[in-house]
Amino acid sequence: MTTMLSSNDILETIKMIQEENLDIRTITMGISLLDCIDSDIDRSCTKIYEKMMRVAQNHVKTGEEIEKRYGIPIINKRLSVTPIAMLAAAAKGSPVKFARTLQKVAEGTGVNYIGGYSALVHKGFSAGDRELIESIPEALSETTNVCSSVNVGSTRAGINMDAVKLMGQVILDSAKVTADDHCFGAAKIVVFCNAVEDNPFMAGAFHGVGEPDVVLNVGVSGPGVVRAALAKMPDADISQVAEVIKRTAFKITRMGQLVGTEAGKILGVPFGIVDLSLAPTPAVGDSVAHILEEMGLESCGAYGTTAALAMLNDAVKKGGVMASSHVGGLSGAFIPVSEDAGMIDAVNAGSLGLEKLEAMTAVCSVGLDMVVVPGDTPADIISGMIADEAAIGMVNSKTTAVRVIPAIGMKEGDTLEFGGLFGSGPVMKINRFDCSKFISRGGRLPAPLQSLKN
Amino acid sequence: MKAVVAVIGKDTVGILAKISTICAKYNANVMDVTQTIMQDMFAMTMLIDISKCSSEYGVLAEQLKKAGEEMNLQVHVMHEDIFNSMHKV
Numbered sequence: 001m002t003t004m005l006s007s008n009d010i011l012e013t014i015k016m017i018q019e020e021n022l023d024i025r026t027i028t029m030g031i032s033l034l035d036c037i038d039s040d041i042d043r044s045c046t047k048i049y050e051k052m053m054r055v056a057q058n059h060v061k062t063g064e065e066i067e068k069r070y071g072i073p074i075i076n077k078r079l080s081v082t083p084i085a086m087l088a089a090a091a092k093g094s095p096v097k098f099a100r101t102l103q104k105v106a107e108g109t110g111v112n113y114i115g116g117y118s119a120l121v122h123k124g125f126s127a128g129d130r131e132l133i134e135s136i137p138e139a140l141s142e143t144t145n146v147c148s149s150v151n152v153g154s155t156r157a158g159i160n161m162d163a164v165k166l167m168g169q170v171i172l173d174s175a176k177v178t179a180d181d182h183c184f185g186a187a188k189i190v191v192f193c194n195a196v197e198d199n200p201f202m203a204g205a206f207h208g209v210g211e212p213d214v215v216l217n218v219g220v221s222g223p224g225v226v227r228a229a230l231a232k233m234p235d236a237d238i239s240q241v242a243e244v245i246k247r248t249a250f251k252i253t254r255m256g257q258l259v260g261t262e263a264g265k266i267l268g269v270p271f272g273i274v275d276l277s278l279a280p281t282p283a284v285g286d287s288v289a290h291i292l293e294e295m296g297l298e299s300c301g302a303y304g305t306t307a308a309l310a311m312l313n314d315a316v317k318k319g320g321v322m323a324s325s326h327v328g329g330l331s332g333a334f335i336p337v338s339e340d341a342g343m344i345d346a347v348n349a350g351s352l353g354l355e356k357l358e359a360m361t362a363v364c365s366v367g368l369d370m371v372v373v374p375g376d377t378p379a380d381i382i383s384g385m386i387a388d389e390a391a392i393g394m395v396n397s398k399t400t401a402v403r404v405i406p407a408i409g410m411k412e413g414d415t416l417e418f419g420g421l422f423g424s425g426p427v428m429k430i431n432r433f434d435c436s437k438f439i440s441r442g443g444r445l446p447a448p449l450q451s452l453k454n
Numbered sequence: 455m456k457a458v459v460a461v462i463g464k465d466t467v468g469i470l471a472k473i474s475t476i477c478a479k480y481n482a483n484v485m486d487v488t489q490t491i492m493q494d495m496f497a498m499t500m501l502i503d504i505s506k507c508s509s510e511y512g513v514l515a516e517q518l519k520k521a522g523e524e525m526n527l528q529v530h531v532m533h534e535d536i537f538n539s540m541h542k543v
Contacts, residue, residue: 005458005499005501005534005537005538005541006541007488007490007497007499009537009540009541010458010460010499010537011460011462011497011499012541013532013536013537013540013541014460014462014530014532018528068511068512068515069511069532069533070532070533070535070536071530071531071532071533071536072532072536251540251541254539254540255536255539255540257539258535258536258539258540262535322543
């Protein structure tokens with residue numbers, strides 16, 4: 001064509017969207033609430049509501065406009081806010097009031113989730129942190145569209161073991177108070193090590209204090225596109241496979257960059273980052289596990305899985321980095337069990353267990369994600385999982401996270417259904433040997449040495 | 455602003471005529487057309503200038519899609535920037 005558009009390119013893009021589930025997973029507007037801090041909690045809530053409704057009123061509409069103009073689905077329109085513990089620090093009263101306010105904003109703006117009912121306690125608790133963390137189960141049971149996250153460790157600070165212990169109980173309690181709603185409370189909490197300040201993905205999104213007042217971050221998705229590209233080269237060697245993944249990631253990311261800058265222009269908000277993540281959905285053909293299997297594994301979890309995933313994760317970043325002016329967030333391949341049809345099959349087939357999943361989290365984004373465990377799992381065992389994941393993140397200078405859902409009343413082999421994008425999770429086998437003495441010691445796990453790397 | 459109209463489906467008489475008639479009706483100038491037929495599958499891509507379009511972009515896109523459905527064809531109307539950004543370094 002005269003403008004140098006080739007019809008092959010056009011048809012390729014349409015095929016990616018129509019058949020391979022290419023989409024923009026989320027556009028997330030980060031909003032600082034630092035100017036809403038007040039010693040009176042009700043006044044603070046009023047300020048939050050007014051500010052968020054003012055800056056985000058057109059967020060959903062703008063997303064829909066862009067969907068129409070470019071013909072690309074934008075699955076989620078979301079908001080993230082300053083960690084609420086910082087506002088709770090100044091105000092007396094139950095932090096749950098803040099959660100209710102966020103819920104009202106979600107309903108008023110039409111966004112599907114707001115992240116930021118959060119606390120950053122990697123080195124210790126300050127005012128408001130403990131109150132907020134203890135209120136999480138109540139906040140998540142009283143709201144439907146609010147997400148929570150707590151950062152318990154970092155490479156520079158070490159791991160706050162008191163917070164690790166606390167979070168095991170918080171996750172269990174959140175599942176219990178939402179037992180009649182698929183234990184969904186626990187699916188809305190993420191426990192992080194090395195949390196990032198510009199993550200657009202839920203449930204772990206919050207708006208870091210180093211961010212501008214308002215910013216727009218975009219998360220792209222496209223496991224199906226990567227898999228389809230690999231399917232065309234069954235006999236290629238791994239160097240060629242990596243090359244194709246890079247090229248595909250480049251295209252996907254460019255789309256994210258375009259949507260982010262356009263949405264920013266319309267909304268008058270600076271564009272922040274593209275999060276280069278391969279985020280699966282339960283839809284057929286939208287699975288990260290299936291990419292690994294396309295590379296030649298009988299089932300995800302087989303020996304070779306960690307190596308294949310390490311290559312995939314790295315190639316996605318290499319391809320994406322050049323495609324966007326600013327890359328950030330979690331950036332990498334996600335391996336949520338319940339949201340990935342291939343992962344679910346692998347667990348059910350017996351090829352993927354928690355130990356292998358843990359190993360996989362050492363080479364990809366983000367951690368033990370959407371993992372369903374038996375309802376009678378003791379809180380300290382959940383804390384033990386958190387401690388192990390946090391240690392992997394701390395030592396490897398990467399973000400790791402735990403989002404486990406105790407399925408109340410269910411045992412290993414049962415299936416917990418969430419529906420929609422969250423899928424369904426097989427209840428996984430856990431190691432029941434006791435770790436409570438270790439977890440109950442409390443204190444801080446010292447930050448690791450950054451030299452003498454072995 | 456320019457948009458790409460892509461038409462995919464089983465080949466039949468009058469596809470180009472019908473699509474371009476709608477473009478003309480809304481004062482969208484057809485700048486370029488390419489079409490290929492693989493076996494009996496028809497794929498046409500058309501670049502149109504819609505800066506002087508007599509209606510909103512969404513209305514034109516809807517009309518084109520509707521015309522496609524009547525002929526059992528998939529019609530996609532997308533802003534050209536998406537292709538420029540995805541396929542050019």
